Amino acid sequence: MPLTLADCLARDADASASASLQGVRDRFAGGDPDTLYFDANSIGPMPADVPARMQDLLQAGWAGARRRGWNTLDWLEQPRTLGAAIAPVIGARAEDVRVADSTSINQYKLLRYALAAQAPRRVIVLQRDVFPSNRYVAEGIAHAGLADLRFIDGVQDLPRALAHGDVAVVALSHVDYRSSERLDMAAINPQVRVAGALSLWDLSHSAGAVAIDLRGTEADLAVGCGYKYLCGGPGAPAFVYLHPRHADAAWPAMCGWMGHASTFDFEPDYRPGRGADRFLVGTPPVLAQAAFAAAAAIWREVDPRALDARHRSLTDTLIQLLDEQCEPLGVQLASPRQHERRGGHVAVRFEHAAPLAQALVDHGVVVSARKPDALRFAAHPLTATHEQLWTAVARLRELLQRQAWRDPRYQQASV
Known part of the structure; x- marks a missing residue:
């Protein structure tokens, strides 16, 4: 039987399916009342108390305490406390996660760390069609003469790439980031480890949406951004993960006073901090951390298993609605159907995805498109509802039926 609006409302009302998440949605700002937000893979919803936290920081901290704030407030500890808050969401220990800098900078730090720890091995293996910034970071390292790159088109090519015995990471x-295909971390990590290499995972499109078990799967290194599903705010600091077995394997590529073993001793020579602390570099961005702290307060109370179950229910519902209402109109599922193989968003293929995305945004459904033909719906598991999915797909169907993407207003490129 096709899904009905009543079915979607019933799934929202099923208390047994989301008992541990009751009340969490109310802790986020609602946004514009006539807008449906499915852009959590670009920027997550704002915790409702962010403005109050920011105002308190500005008045009591910056205006009032000034330099005393470094001693009387938690500014210097935020990279650790924020890391500890999100650690359960990615299956890590609190002491192995730090929040600092951006995903690209952290990617650079960890690639260089892996190369130093694995010398004389100097090959970086990466996906050919990975998110461009990840590739650019690796290319920059190779251009500096510090590594060689070896590309794979898919994980099926990994055994061949590892066979030479020269891979560092x-x-x-x-x-x-386009199809939302999720790789099997539990299956890949042993392949990498047996070959004598390290694994480095970018969790930007999975952290805060689906189940992750870095420690259980023996992942070596990981990075991820704080502003997507983790709801840290626009340009929020990213996170870095280091398995404790590599805690003292090498010096960091970027040595700064916050990563020193004894920050305020002001020693003339650098000594790396313990474990993940060595990836801290400069003075933390206190204003950005204050916004992230609002989200961290929520993540401390979220059961990762309940989060994953909620995400499964929402995305399975979305896929069924898209199949039933939009497939006859030229929309084809681009994401895996199995939840375990799917990341945070659901992607569909449509030849005119970019202008169609703009038409949807213009009609109150915030989604995104990626070349060449991916239309992406990213429902945040803490805030999205099944009813919203029904409404969004109904609007999509109506726009497809009248070919709204052909409107000249939607032909210009958009983010």
Whole structure:
């Protein structure tokens, strides 16, 4: 039987399916009342108390305490406390996660760290069609003469890439940013480890949406951004993960006073901090951390298993609605149907995806498109509802039926 609006409302009302998440949705700002937001893979919803936290920081901290804030407030500890808050969401220990800098900078740090720890091995293996910034970072390292790159078209090519015995690190995206295909971390990590290499995972499109178990799958290194599903705010600091077995394997590529073993001793020579602390570099961005702290307060209370179950229910519902209402109109599923193989968003293929995405945004459904033909719906598991999915797909169907993407207003490129 086709899904009805009543079915979607019933799934929202099923308390047994989301008991541990009751009340969490109310802790986020609602946004524009006539807009449906499915852009959590670009920027997550804002915790409702962010403005109050920011105002308190500005008045009591910056205006009032000034330099005393470094001593009386938690500014310097935020990279650790924020890391500890999100650690359960990615299956890690609190002491192995730090929040700092951006995903690209952290990717650079960890690639260089892996190369130093694995010398004389100098090959970086990465996906040919990975998110461009990940590739650019690796190319920059290779251009400086510090590594050689070896590309794979898919994980099926990994055994051949590892066979030479010269690979230092395999850098993979947990989830493809276009199709949302999720790689099997538990199956890949042993392949990499047996070959004597390290695994480095980019969790940007999975952290805060689906189940991740870095420690259980023996992942070596990981990075991810804080502003997507983790709801840290626009340009929020990213996170870095280091398995404790590599805690003292090498010096960091970027040595700064915050990563020193004894920050305020002001020693003339650098001594790396313990474990993940060595990936801290400069003074932390206190204003950005204050916004992220609002999200961290919520993540401390979220059961990762309940989060994953909620995401499964939402995305399975979305796929069924798209199949039933939009497939006859030229929309084809691009994401895996199995939840375990799918990341945070659901992607469909449509020849005119970019202008169609703009038409949807213009009609109150915020989605995104990626070349050449991917239309992406990213429902945040803490805030999205099944009813919203029904409404969004109904609007999509109506726009497809009248070929709204042909409107000249939607032909210009958009983010």
